[in-house]
Amino acid sequence: MAKITFIQHDGKSQTIEAEKGLTVMEAAKKNMVPGIDAECGGACACATCHVYVDPAWTGVVGKPAEMEADMLDFAFDVRDESRLSCQIKVSDAIDGLVLRVPAKQF
Amino acid sequence: MTATETDTGPIETDCVIVGAGPCGLFAVFELGLLDIRAHLIDILDRPGGQCAELYPEKPIYDIPALPVVSGQGLVDALMEQIKPFEPTFHLGERVDALERLPDGRFRLRTDRDKEFVTKVIVIAAGGGSFTPKRPPLPGIEAFEGQSVFYSVRRMSDFEGRDILIVGGGDSALDWTLNLQPIARSLTLMHRRDEFRGAPHSVEKMRQLVASGAMKLVIGQMTGLEGENGELAKVHVKTKAGDETLVADRLMPFFGLTMKLGPLADWGLNLEENLIPVDTEKFETSEPGIFAIGDINTYPGKLKLILSGFHEAALMAQAANRVIYPDRKVVFQYTTSSSSLQKKLGVR
Numbered sequence: 001m002a003k004i005t006f007i008q009h010d011g012k013s014q015t016i017e018a019e020k021g022l023t024v025m026e027a028a029k030k031n032m033v034p035g036i037d038a039e040c041g042g043a044c045a046c047a048t049c050h051v052y053v054d055p056a057w058t059g060v061v062g063k064p065a066e067m068e069a070d071m072l073d074f075a076f077d078v079r080d081e082s083r084l085s086c087q088i089k090v091s092d093a094i095d096g097l098v099l100r101v102p103a104k105q106f
Numbered sequence: 107m108t109a110t111e112t113d114t115g116p117i118e119t120d121c122v123i124v125g126a127g128p129c130g131l132f133a134v135f136e137l138g139l140l141d142i143r144a145h146l147i148d149i150l151d152r153p154g155g156q157c158a159e160l161y162p163e164k165p166i167y168d169i170p171a172l173p174v175v176s177g178q179g180l181v182d183a184l185m186e187q188i189k190p191f192e193p194t195f196h197l198g199e200r201v202d203a204l205e206r207l208p209d210g211r212f213r214l215r216t217d218r219d220k221e222f223v224t225k226v227i228v229i230a231a232g233g234g235s236f237t238p239k240r241p242p243l244p245g246i247e248a249f250e251g252q253s254v255f256y257s258v259r260r261m262s263d264f265e266g267r268d269i270l271i272v273g274g275g276d277s278a279l280d281w282t283l284n285l286q287p288i289a290r291s292l293t294l295m296h297r298r299d300e301f302r303g304a305p306h307s308v309e310k311m312r313q314l315v316a317s318g319a320m321k322l323v324i325g326q327m328t329g330l331e332g333e334n335g336e337l338a339k340v341h342v343k344t345k346a347g348d349e350t351l352v353a354d355r356l357m358p359f360f361g362l363t364m365k366l367g368p369l370a371d372w373g374l375n376l377e378e379n380l381i382p383v384d385t386e387k388f389e390t391s392e393p394g395i396f397a398i399g400d401i402n403t404y405p406g407k408l409k410l411i412l413s414g415f416h417e418a419a420l421m422a423q424a425a426n427r428v429i430y431p432d433r434k435v436v437f438q439y440t441t442s443s444s445s446l447q448k449k450l451g452v453r
């Protein structure tokens with residue numbers, strides 16, 4: 001299990017216990033975190049699972065791979081710390097991770 | 107649309123399939139075995155639905171007897187399989203209206219004013235029609251169709267204009283290259299200095315930038331400014347800070363998403379944007395209108411391609427009874443029936 005905190009656009013925050021082996025998107029959906037639409041079910045084909053990684057964590061989580069970076073072109077207000085949550089795997093390394101959910105997936 | 111198409115009146119046929127995704131395509135096969143020729147209409151400019159548009163290169167592992175096939179590979183194979191039945195494709199057109207005629211048939215109309223009169227309709231509309239994604243900028247709706255465009259229908263809309271194109275794929279690059287010669291000024295904006303489009307288009311675009319014929323901005327839109335639908339400026343955010351670009355034409359290219367669209371107004375029963383059907387005929391609340399694939403719902407429904415294929419086979423039997431009420435169909439295998447093999451062109 002790894003603790004992941006999601007901070008919504010309005011500042012509301014929620015910490016979930018994420019099962020190792022899932023993706024962060026799957027863990028968020030399982031715990032009904034709002035604002036993660038994930039229309040394509042994790043195939044890196046929709047960009048509606050967009051999150052901003054807290055600057056303190058970007059080194060640990062890493063940069064998007066090429067396919068993910070291409071898909072991020074379809075998201076809105078993309079920043080240096082943008083990731084698609086279906087492309088981040090839950091592991092011990094990210095225990096304590098803090099993510100921000102954009103105002104709207106699009 | 108050409109003038110002759112409207113002049114010749116509606117296309118009269120036995121069956122129109124709305125949506126050319128994998129289920130619509132396989133329906134051509136099952137209907138074809140029963141001598142029913144189909145017209146297919148899809149808003150996309152090529153067949154294949156989600157498989158072709160959303161994941162052409164990704165592997166699918168659960169198509170019976172194909173251990174692995176890519177999205178596009180499946181579409182190509184289906185196109186090959188249905189070739190003998192010579193379906194007619196009407197691509198780049200959205201079905202907007204549907205009504206029942208007094209003689210029991212249906213009339214369909216597309217957004218290009220093409221009309222069809224048909225005995226049977228098969229709705230294979232998946233998650234709805236593919237629609238360009240609208241950037242979540244306040245007030246953008248007011249500019250759409252006047253200053254903000256997601257496709258080019260008339261080049262004259264862009265002539266002598268200050269055009270801003272946003273995106274990094276082939277659509278953004280192609281329209282940059284096509285519109286640059288007729289624009290007053292053209293700016294391409296993308297969030298990063300890397301483009302997904304074809305390398306030779308990227309190369310051409312960079313040459314135009316180097317020669318001063320157009321501008322490239324690495325940044326993102328934050329707001330629109332203008333009055334009465336007439337765009338004047340676009341506010342953007344770049345690494346260097348906030349900027350304002352002068353633009354009276356904007357083309358955002360952020361990919362496509364599926365929207366139920368006009369289907370909601372066709373008078374069919376809907377359950378949470380899906381069309382309930384029975385599991386014998388896959389018929390909707392309106393006799394003669396069938397629904398197969400992702401768009402339908404029934405107890406136990408799975409949104410899988412293989413389920414849609416099964417639905418197509420049963421639907422075709424029922425459609426046959428509507429189109430040829432007096433005909434007796436004998437159950438046959440393609441392996442051994444010489445009449446089926448003749449239809450398939452293998453005998």
Ligand SMILES: Cc1cc2nc3c(=O)[nH]c(=O)nc-3n(C[C@H](O)[C@H](O)[C@H](O)COP(=O)(O)OP(=O)(O)OC[C@H]3O[C@@H](n4cnc5c(N)ncnc54)[C@H](O)[C@@H]3O)c2cc1C
Binds near residue numbers: 045129150156236
């Ligand atoms: C990333 C991803 C991976 C997937 N992986 C699998 C898998 O491994 N196995 C599997 O079985 N399934 C998979 N699926 C699901 C599968 O793609 C769908 O079940 C399948 O595409 C449904 O086919 P369809 O023909 O019903 O509809 P679609 O493929 O959605 O096609 C419907 C078509 O109808 C058109 N249309 C709709 N309304 C109109 C209108 N009014 N006028 C004109 N055209 C219209 C649309 O533009 C669209 O092209 C996956 C889906 C995604 C997104």
Ligand code: FES
Binds near residue numbers: 038041046086
């Ligand atoms: S769920 Fe679609 S890209 Fe992540």
